Amino acid sequence: MSTPxxxxxxxxxxxxxxxxxxxxxxxxxxxxxxxxxxQWFGGAPLEWSASAVYTVAFFVFWAVISTAGALTQMLVTTPADDEHAPVGRSAPRWPN
Structure with a gap:
C-alpha cells in the first residue's frame, strides 16, 4: 500500500x-x-419531497463548510510546506 x-x-x-x-x-x-x-424566496412553495430537501440541504451545508476549511488550509499553507516534506511533521505557520 502506498503512502498517501x-x-x-x-x-x-x-x-x-x-x-x-x-x-x-x-x-x-x-x-x-x-x-x-x-418556499422559493417567498413565492411558490417548494414541491420537493422531505428526503430531497434533506439531501440537497446536506450537500449544500457540506460544500459550504468544506469551502471554509479549504480556504483556511490555503491561508495556513506556506511555501516551506512542499510535497517532499513528511506528512504531519511541520506545524502550520503564518506567512512572513
Missing amino acids: TRFTVRALCILWPSFLMAGVLEMLVFSLVDPSSL
Missing part, C-alpha cells in the same frame, strides 16, 4: 470534519424548519 500524498491527507482533513459538521447543522436546521413549509 500530502494533497490526499489535506483533502481528508477538510472533508471528514466538514461531513460531520454538515450532519450536525442539518439536525439543527431541520429541528426548527419544516421542509414542507419551504
